[in-house]
Amino acid sequence: MLDAGPPHAATVVARVQESPTIFTLQLRFDDAAAQAAYRFAPGQFNMLYLYGAGEVPVSIMSDPEERDVIGHAIRAQGRVTQGLARLRPGDKVGVRGPFGRGWPLQEMSGCDVVLVTGGLGCAPVVSVIHYVLRRRERFGKLVIVQGVKHAEDLIWHEQYARWAALPDTQVLVAASEGGPLWPWHVGRVTDLFALASFDPACAVAMMCGPEGMMRSAADNLLARGLPRTRLYLSMERNMQCAVGRCGHCQFGGAFVCRDGPVFQWGEVETLLAHKGF
Amino acid sequence: MFSHPDRAAFLPLAKLPSLVAELMARGYRCLGPAKENGAIVMRELESPEGLQRGLQAEQAPGRYRLTSDPHDRYFAWANGPQAIKPQTFAPQESLWRAERDEAGGLRFVPELPAVVKRAVIGVRACDLAALAVQDAHFLRTGRRDAQYAQRREALFLVAVQCAEPAATCFCASTGDGPTPAFGYDLSLAELKDGFVVVSGSDEGQAVAAALDLPAASAQQIEAAQRQGEAAAAAQTRSLPGRKLRDVLMSRLEHPRWDAVAARCLACGNCTAVCPTCFCHAEADVPALDGRTSDHLRTWDSCFGEAHGHLHGFNVRPDIRTRYRQWLTHKLATWHDQFGRSGCVGCGRCIAWCPVGIDLTEEVAALVEVGPP
Ligand SMILES: Cc1cc2nc3c(=O)[nH]c(=O)nc-3n(C[C@H](O)[C@H](O)[C@H](O)COP(=O)(O)OP(=O)(O)OC[C@H]3O[C@@H](n4cnc5c(N)ncnc54)[C@H](O)[C@@H]3O)c2cc1C
Ligand code: SF4
Ligand code: SF4
Ligand code: FES
Numbered sequence: 269m270l271d272a273g274p275p276h277a278a279t280v281v282a283r284v285q286e287s288p289t290i291f292t293l294q295l296r297f298d299d300a301a302a303q304a305a306y307r308f309a310p311g312q313f314n315m316l317y318l319y320g321a322g323e324v325p326v327s328i329m330s331d332p333e334e335r336d337v338i339g340h341a342i343r344a345q346g347r348v349t350q351g352l353a354r355l356r357p358g359d360k361v362g363v364r365g366p367f368g369r370g371w372p373l374q375e376m377s378g379c380d381v382v383l384v385t386g387g388l389g390c391a392p393v394v395s396v397i398h399y400v401l402r403r404r405e406r407f408g409k410l411v412i413v414q415g416v417k418h419a420e421d422l423i424w425h426e427q428y429a430r431w432a433a434l435p436d437t438q439v440l441v442a443a444s445e446g447g448p449l450w451p452w453h454v455g456r457v458t459d460l461f462a463l464a465s466f467d468p469a470c471a472v473a474m475m476c477g478p479e480g481m482m483r484s485a486a487d488n489l490l491a492r493g494l495p496r497t498r499l500y501l502s503m504e505r506n507m508q509c510a511v512g513r514c515g516h517c518q519f520g521g522a523f524v525c526r527d528g529p530v531f532q533w534g535e536v537e538t539l540l541a542h543k544g545f
Numbered sequence: 546m547f548s549h550p551d552r553a554a555f556l557p558l559a560k561l562p563s564l565v566a567e568l569m570a571r572g573y574r575c576l577g578p579a580k581e582n583g584a585i586v587m588r589e590l591e592s593p594e595g596l597q598r599g600l601q602a603e604q605a606p607g608r609y610r611l612t613s614d615p616h617d618r619y620f621a622w623a624n625g626p627q628a629i630k631p632q633t634f635a636p637q638e639s640l641w642r643a644e645r646d647e648a649g650g651l652r653f654v655p656e657l658p659a660v661v662k663r664a665v666i667g668v669r670a671c672d673l674a675a676l677a678v679q680d681a682h683f684l685r686t687g688r689r690d691a692q693y694a695q696r697r698e699a700l701f702l703v704a705v706q707c708a709e710p711a712a713t714c715f716c717a718s719t720g721d722g723p724t725p726a727f728g729y730d731l732s733l734a735e736l737k738d739g740f741v742v743v744s745g746s747d748e749g750q751a752v753a754a755a756l757d758l759p760a761a762s763a764q765q766i767e768a769a770q771r772q773g774e775a776a777a778a779a780q781t782r783s784l785p786g787r788k789l790r791d792v793l794m795s796r797l798e799h800p801r802w803d804a805v806a807a808r809c810l811a812c813g814n815c816t817a818v819c820p821t822c823f824c825h826a827e828a829d830v831p832a833l834d835g836r837t838s839d840h841l842r843t844w845d846s847c848f849g850e851a852h853g854h855l856h857g858f859n860v861r862p863d864i865r866t867r868y869r870q871w872l873t874h875k876l877a878t879w880h881d882q883f884g885r886s887g888c889v890g891c892g893r894c895i896a897w898c899p900v901g902i903d904l905t906e907e908v909a910a911l912v913e914v915g916p917p
Contacts, residue, residue: 274653320831515824521881544866
């Protein structure tokens with residue numbers, strides 16, 4: 269059990285700077301048996317500990333069948349994540365996890381997959397994109413809808429272009445403010461839903477990003493005929509314990525760390541309509 | 546308490562020290578009421594005779610004043626600022642520490658409190674109800690909190706029936722008092738000349754047996770029962786129901802939240818004194834030698850700035866949303882989590898609020914007027 273008690277020591281085996289603020293870390297538990305026993309589902313997260321600074325929740329980006337390392341994409345923001353950004357291969361961190369409930373991968377099988385992300389592109393959704401692309405035959409169409417504020421906010425430009433070129437894959441990106449050479453839509457991300465091509469009778473949609481964006485994305489998707497029970501989102505709240513104890517991540521009666529971070533839309537839509545929970 | 550009157554015993558007033566002595570002989574450090582900083586708090590007794598008599602306190606919204614009981618009873622006070630919560634859920638403690646060696650390698654070491662057997666004398670029915678809720682939270686199957694469990698298992702609880710509720714008490718309305726119904730090792734009801742004693746655990750039974758007490762008479766049992774009924778009847782505050790979940794969740798945009806936010810200081814006193822609040826912060830404190838860092842857990846409050854902090858965004862940026870979070874968690878969504886409300890009617894948050902906000906008044910206003 270790597271999700272109970274103190275963290276377990278792990279080593280940074282690789283680090284890539286993806287954008288000025290985003291970097292990926294590949295981690296491996298120092299205890300080989302722990303590494304071999306570690307299993308997770310896309311959408312789950314780990315608590316990453318930086319010596320003396322603290323722990324932060326970070327989604328697991330790597331493929332669940334990858335057993336050798338555990339991948340995380342992290343944006344350097346505050347105290348802990350800026351410290352994590354300074355780590356180099358060979359450096360040590362603490363890891364506990366995996367925590368929470370991941371994406372409904374069973375339900376996706378055989379159906380179209382619609383992925384909606386906002387802001388700076390969300391790790392939980394990117395992990396599903398990779399998951400689907402590696403098992404392409406199991407799923408129908410893949411629709412990726414991504415909204416950003418400024419054109420420069422879109423990281424992994426080439427990835428989006430590459431995904432857009434794949435068969436049965438639709439990439440819809442919008443920036444509220446475009447820029448020179450911006451190949452995608454300029455305007456609101458919600459403008460894009462009319463263009464999304466999927467079969468509402470057999471589709472699963474997953475969202476992650478700012479809550480206002482997810483609310484309007486949900487309205488659009490439900491209006492397109494997607495059943496409520498096939499709409500999911502990943503939520504973010506302050507997290508300090510990850511085991512349903514410290515109380516910070518509560519959303520109504522739910523502990524996001526334990527009952528989420530992935531929820532079915534119907535479980536949270538009522539409370540999401542009110543700011544402050 | 547009186548579900549098994551046949552098992553009730555009688556402890557004459559003069560023999561109360563022998564109960565403390567018996568607990569001490571069994572290795573318990575005994576805690577009893579004491580005056581400190583103008584309030585009644587639980588402190589360790591130095592000797593079996595150390596229990597104080599005549600303590601009392603007057604409570605009202607934003608007010609707590611020590612007084613003394615004209616009848617010089619042992620337990621004629623209602624409650625102090627803290628229930629038994631600090632005995633199980635420590636205000637601050639280290640959960641584990643990280644050790645770093647010269648090569649930068651990390652090792653994680655769990656930290657556990659020393660096992661100290663503690664007996665608390667003077668626990669109230671509301672305190673026991675709150676402890677049951679804390680147990681459900683910290684000892685949840687599959688996720689037992691090791692530190693909490695260690696302290697909890699070493700606890701012996703001597704409950705007392707409340708004869709003189711404070712003006713802020715409303716446990717009768719929440720169904721949690723004033724007579725202890727469960728969760729105690731021993732429960733006492735104080736009469737003029739002694740205590741009706743009931744045991745609620747094997748250990749409690751053994752302690753009572755060692756005191757070699759006579760059975761309580763039918764009159765004594767009846768007097769205790771009547772005393773409990775009178776204490777319930779004396780309470781003036783109440784909540785308008787035991788399950789307010791749906792009605793409160795239908796009042797989330799009610800103007801009353803703005804009105805209470807204009808008074809509330811977001812000081813968090815209410816959460817610090819509440820016996821059911823479980824929120825805590827976790828933070829790392831590295832030692833100056835650069836080799837070890839403690840992972841500390843400290844009581845936290847949903848009224849604080851940091852509680853809803855996400856980088857670049859606060860989920861609850863204002864007092865309105867924080868007070869609403871507190872009240873709706875306590876009285877509404879707590880039902881989803883624990884199958885009951887998070888309020889046991891102790892009234893502490895009323896007395897210790899510096900501006901005297903009274904949750905029963907807020908709830909009445911929220912529930913009374915129709916939606917929004
Ligand atoms: C389930 C989940 C998955 C996440 N996955 C990723 C990911 O894959 N990549 C990534 O870059 N970020 C992710 N985040 C956000 C990441 O946890 C925060 O960016 C990080 O906690 C900020 O910490 P800090 O010390 O650098 O910032 P500060 O602003 O200094 O924060 C101080 C403390 O507040 C808490 N905190 C601050 N922001 C957040 C936040 N957004 N969510 C939760 N707690 C917060 C943390 O305890 C943090 O240590 C995720 C958050 C959650 C809840
Ligand atoms: S909410 Fe107030 S009255 Fe209710 S248990 Fe907590 S402190 Fe006591
Ligand atoms: S209700 Fe009273 S005690 Fe609670 S935070 Fe507001 S001012 Fe402080
Ligand atoms: S992160 Fe502590 S309760 Fe969810």
